[in-house]
Amino acid sequence: MKIKISKSAIVKPGYSLVAIISDFSQLPADKFSDQELGFIKEKLNNENQLIEINKYDHWVFIYKTDTTKKDFEQAEAARKIGDKLVSAFKENNIKQIVVENLSGIDGLELAIIEGITLGSYQFLKHKTKDVTKKLNTLEVIDIFCENTTDKQVEDLSAICEAVYWTRDLVNEPANYQSATQLSEEFEEMGKKAGFSVKVLHKKEIEDLKMGGLLSVNQGSVEPPTFNILEWKPENAVNTKPIVLVGKGLTYDTGGYSLKPTKDSMDYMKCDMAGGALVAGVVAALTSLKAAIHVIALVPSTDNRIAANAYSPGDVITMFNGLKVEVMNCDAEGRLILADALSYAAQYEPELVMDFATLTGAAARLVGPKAACVLGNAGEEIVNQIKQSGFTTFERIVELPIWDDYADGLKSEIADMNNVAGPDAGTITATKFLEKFTSYPWLHFDIAGPAYLLRRDSYRGMGATAYGVRLITDFLRKKFEAKS
Ligand code: BES
Ligand code: ZN
Ligand code: ZN
Numbered sequence: 001m002k003i004k005i006s007k008s009a010i011v012k013p014g015y016s017l018v019a020i021i022s023d024f025s026q027l028p029a030d031k032f033s034d035q036e037l038g039f040i041k042e043k044l045n046n047e048n049q050l051i052e053i054n055k056y057d058h059w060v061f062i063y064k065t066d067t068t069k070k071d072f073e074q075a076e077a078a079r080k081i082g083d084k085l086v087s088a089f090k091e092n093n094i095k096q097i098v099v100e101n102l103s104g105i106d107g108l109e110l111a112i113i114e115g116i117t118l119g120s121y122q123f124l125k126h127k128t129k130d131v132t133k134k135l136n137t138l139e140v141i142d143i144f145c146e147n148t149t150d151k152q153v154e155d156l157s158a159i160c161e162a163v164y165w166t167r168d169l170v171n172e173p174a175n176y177q178s179a180t181q182l183s184e185e186f187e188e189m190g191k192k193a194g195f196s197v198k199v200l201h202k203k204e205i206e207d208l209k210m211g212g213l214l215s216v217n218q219g220s221v222e223p224p225t226f227n228i229l230e231w232k233p234e235n236a237v238n239t240k241p242i243v244l245v246g247k248g249l250t251y252d253t254g255g256y257s258l259k260p261t262k263d264s265m266d267y268m269k270c271d272m273a274g275g276a277l278v279a280g281v282v283a284a285l286t287s288l289k290a291a292i293h294v295i296a297l298v299p300s301t302d303n304r305i306a307a308n309a310y311s312p313g314d315v316i317t318m319f320n321g322l323k324v325e326v327m328n329c330d331a332e333g334r335l336i337l338a339d340a341l342s343y344a345a346q347y348e349p350e351l352v353m354d355f356a357t358l359t360g361a362a363a364r365l366v367g368p369k370a371a372c373v374l375g376n377a378g379e380e381i382v383n384q385i386k387q388s389g390f391t392t393f394e395r396i397v398e399l400p401i402w403d404d405y406a407d408g409l410k411s412e413i414a415d416m417n418n419v420a421g422p423d424a425g426t427i428t429a430t431k432f433l434e435k436f437t438s439y440p441w442l443h444f445d446i447a448g449p450a451y452l453l454r455r456d457s458y459r460g461m462g463a464t465a466y467g468v469r470l471i472t473d474f475l476r477k478k479f480e481a482k483s
Contacts, residue, residue: 001164003117005157007150008098008142015098015142016059018085020078020112022067022103031060050081052088059092061085063112065103072390075111079393082115083458089138096140101147109145110156116141117160119458123171158287159472163465165189166280170451170463174251174269178222179300182250182272186227186279186298195286200226210299210343211317212335215326217301219255219309224301226340227275229282236293237479240350244282244471245340247333247356248275248300255303255329256311264360270451270463271333274355275300277446280468285475292479295347299336303329315414319343320436325414333358334418334429338436345438351377352441354433355467361425362445368452370395371466374430375442382442385474394449394470399427406431 011017021027024041032040036053043051044064053060063081065074089097097116101109120136127134143153169177169185177185183199190197202223205213210226217224227248232241249271252259259265275298282296310316314326316335320342324335333356344352362372370389373382373396382398389395405427408420416435420428430443449466452459459466 001117001161003120003138003141005113005117005141005153006143007148007153008144011098011144012096012142014058015096016061016089016094018061018063018097018099018112020063020065020099020101020103020108022065022105026102026104027062028102050084059088059094061088065105065108067105071105072393074105074108076393078108078111079115079118080457082112083119085116086119086136086138090136093137095137096142097138098142098144100144106147109143109148110152113141113143114156114160115458118163119460121164121167121460123168123462155288159284159469161287162280162284162472163468165283166276166465166468167460167463169276169279170270170273170465172269174302177250177269179225179248179250179302180223182248182275182300183225183227186229189279189283190229193283193286195229195231195282198228200228208319209317210319210339212319212324212339213299213301215310215314215316216255216303216332216335219304219306220302222302224299227296227298227300229279229296229298230294231282231286232293233289233291235291237291238293238350241293241295241347242475243344243347243349243352244278244294244296245337245344245352245354246275246278246296246298247337247358248272248298249303249333249336250300251302251304252330252332253304255309255332256305257328257330258305259330267451267453271357272300273357273446273450273463276463277355277465277467277471280465281471281475284468284472288472288476290476290480292475294475297340297344299340301336303332318436322416322435323414325411325417327417328419331419331429334432337433341433341436349439351381352437352439353444353471354441355444355446357447357450358445359425359429359447363448365426366397366448368448368456370397371449372397372399372426372445373442374399374401374427376401377440377442381440384478385442385470388470388474388477392469392473394466396444401427401430401434
């Protein structure tokens with residue numbers, strides 16, 4: 001991340017100013033001529049929320065927040081303005097800005113900076129031409145606000161760094177990122193940030209008899225990996241760990257249940273977004289030195305066609321001994337997650353949360369704006385996550401896991417089938433996973449928000465790193481109050 005965010009006690013000369021106000025009277029009158037004040041007033045009265053003024057050696061951007069809106073809505077609006085500013089900075093070759101919050105509403109400076117920083121993300125590593133011209137210009141953000149603490153600034157930087165890293169992992173094409181290469185990325189970040197990474201390779205996965213992961217991997221020329229990332233600070237407030245499980249499918253062709261149309265495969269490099277999300281949360285919590293013991297499990301492979309690939313009709317034996325009749329090789333995510341979920345039991349976890357681009361049905365149900373959440377962790381936890389969902393604007397929608405949704409998973413010849421017919425695909429996929437859980441648990445289907453085909457403000461285009469900010473916020477609020 002090339003943007004450096006810090007507090008500053010002065011407004012440095014030549015820096016462009018981003019001022020947040022909620023009322024015209026808060027404008028620093030000495031900074032503007034009468035003509036400019038008249039112009040600003042007229043524009044603000046016309047419901048314009050963002051005004052740009054060229055002061056020749058710098059720019060002034062004034063943003064008026066709408067105080068009739070709820071706090072979290074104002075924060076989200078400020079993030080979106082932050083993203084708009086990124087283009088204005090680029091257009092005018094602005095490299096340094098100072099942000100001042102005069103609105104009287106705490107935290108809006110952090111929200112606008114979050115929008116600026118996340119909106120500035122670019123994935124240009126595979127561009128070979130005119131890269132400098134394409135690059136965003138902003139490098140320095142000063143915060144000129146008494147109320148902002150150094151800790152808030154450090155936290156915001158750490159979280160944005162984790163989002164950048166997660167987006168990079170998801171945006172990387174599969175021909176640059178096999179399961180082994182993904183594990184190497186985890187190891188490198190573990191060393192840099194300070195969390196531990198243990199990678200189980202094919203031989204160990206075979207010894208453990210992880211039949212779900214091994215079967216999906218069967219048709220691949222790349223060996224699978226099973227990644228265990230851990231942050232265990234001495235001052236952890238939880239005695240039982242939080243376990244995060246993430247789907248690490250580096251590429252999903254659908255296998256022998258080949259994806260039907262060309263474009264349904266085009267973006268399937270994003271099928272490891274759940275794995276990248278949980279790694280991003282561990283990286284963020286480590287950088288924040290959060291007093292939380294957290295373990296992330298990421299089973300990883302690609303899903304392809306080959307003479308020896310697993311096939312519809314195969315019966316496979318899972319890590320926990322259950323036998324599954326594979327009726328759809330494109331329902332592979334649940335097979336690798338199931339092994340990881342059974343594996344998680346040995347940690348006697350306080351709570352397990354898994355994240356996966358699991359069903360197209362989830363994306364169709366809620367679109368790119370939210371994830372579907374299902375499980376047995378109870379209303380209190382789900383409500384806390386819903387709340388964090390509004391705070392971070394990474395929202396969730398809860399779906400039921402009523403027992404009869406498992407009816408279609410019955411198999412004539414094995415313990416269960418891996419698919420349950422055309423209806424309620426997100427729920428039936430969760431009912432499959434449930435058979436491999438034995439602790440408080442929530443499943444997040446992130447197929448909608450993980451990867452965007454059209455730019456959506458500061459969430460960007462391509463990988464969004466959806467969930468990193470949500471889960472970091474939820475875990476910190478849940479545990480840090482106790483530390
Ligand atoms: N990786 C896909 C789900 C997906 C779809 C992710 C769109 C992101 C965007 C998953 O492995 C899959 O193929 N699911 C099937 C399940 C079906 C065969 C029961 C699906 O949703 O069609
Ligand atoms: Zn699939
Ligand atoms: Zn998949």
